[in-house]
Amino acid sequence: MRETILLFHFTDKDKRNRLTRALLPLRMKIKEFTIEDYGKPVGYLAGMKELEPEGTLVEGEELPGELLVMAGLGNERIDQVLRAIRKSGLSVPYKAILTASNQNWNVWKLYEEIKTEHERMNNSSRHV
Numbered sequence: 001m002r003e004t005i006l007l008f009h010f011t012d013k014d015k016r017n018r019l020t021r022a023l024l025p026l027r028m029k030i031k032e033f034t035i036e037d038y039g040k041p042v043g044y045l046a047g048m049k050e051l052e053p054e055g056t057l058v059e060g061e062e063l064p065g066e067l068l069v070m071a072g073l074g075n076e077r078i079d080q081v082l083r084a085i086r087k088s089g090l091s092v093p094y095k096a097i098l099t100a101s102n103q104n105w106n107v108w109k110l111y112e113e114i115k116t117e118h119e120r121m122n123n124s125s126r127h128v
Contacts (some may be wrong), residue, residue: 001046005071069096096110
């Protein structure tokens, strides 16, 4: 799979452009998606055509926040993406890596899982 960054609900055009510019030197494919795509498997959106959605697609609301998904990246490349985002000064709290476990999930499910995980990590770090 080609190294790809998937962007969901990046409605602030300036922020989206700054993020794209920050990631440009890494020479990865960057794909933006709209709510019409959220019911499809994230793996399919990343280019895994064998995961093509079956039957009627689920409909839901717009995501409450931004979500960035990294697909087809090794550990070093993931670190490079995270460094580029940090260096740009942008805040993207919800980031995910496409895995065998989540590739069949739709965008809403992935967002909820990442949000829950993010809250759990933030709560546990406050109790240390």
